[in-house]
Amino acid sequence: MDIVFPCLNEAAALPVVLAKLPTEARAIVVDNGSSDGSATLAQDLGALVVREPRRGFGSAAHAGLLAATAPLVAFCDADDSLDPRELNLFRALVEHGSSDLVLGARQPSAGSWPLHARCANAALARRLRHRTGLPLTDLGPLRLARREALLSLGLLDRRSGYPLEMLLKAHRVGWKITELPVSYRPRIGRSKVTGTLQGVLHAVIDMNRQLRELP
Known part of the structure; x- marks a missing residue:
């Protein structure tokens, strides 16, 4: 399993996050233009580091997906708000064929x-x-699916709409989608999205665009 960690100035959190990797998992830290040495630190901690100069969550997440080679690929924030060890249950559901895409529902x-x-x-x-009929409660960043299946979705958004585009396209082609509760803790450092009204507004705009554009 490869775990993609989009990263922008997360040097304070990376040692904690990368110490929590599940067994037989590789960290892919996608540096999205950090100025605090995150990329060098992640490399020193044993992660595969990918540099993605185009800013945006989708740009970083997709660069990590393209760099992944494991059959299963997960996505996780790099700020220690989520525990990547909880991906073990996600992995089991996909490996056993019970789900094609597992999403983490944050329990704050x-x-x-x-x-x-x-x-x-x-x-x-x-x-x-309302749109999908799925009993979803969250569109959280912790998620896991098969790499080849994710690539087949043809994901195009390179901003905050990337997670929603993934969900909507997966639903449209008939994937089995499961939501599991996951712990959600105060992050280390300041959020670039949820920590500011402007960040949330940009995310809402990106996601509304996905809802309008996809049938």
Whole structure:
């Protein structure tokens, strides 16, 4: 299993995050223009480092997918808000054929999820339930699927709409999609998205575009 960690200035969190890798998992840290030495640190910690100069979550996530070689590919934030060890259960569901795409539904601890970001996520989840009929409660970043299947989706978004595009296209072609609860802790460092109203607004705009454009 390869785990893709999109990364922008996460040097404070990387030692903690990379120490929690599941067994038989490789970390692919995609540096998205860090200025704090994240790339060098990740390499020193044993991760495969990919440099993606085009800014955007989708740019970093997709660069990691293209660099992956394992049959299973997961995505996880690099800020220690999520525990990559929880991907072991995700992996088991996909390997046993019970699911094609497993998503983590965040169960927040105190101080981990600002109210404005949680409200935006809840509104999006309602729209997705109506749109897909799936009992989704979150569009969290922790997820896992087969590499070749992910590549076959032809993902194009290179901004914050990337996770939603993945879900909508997977649903459209009939994938079995499962949601599992995962712990969600206060991140190390300041968020580039949920930590600011502007970041949340940009994410909402990107995701609304996906909802409009995909049939």
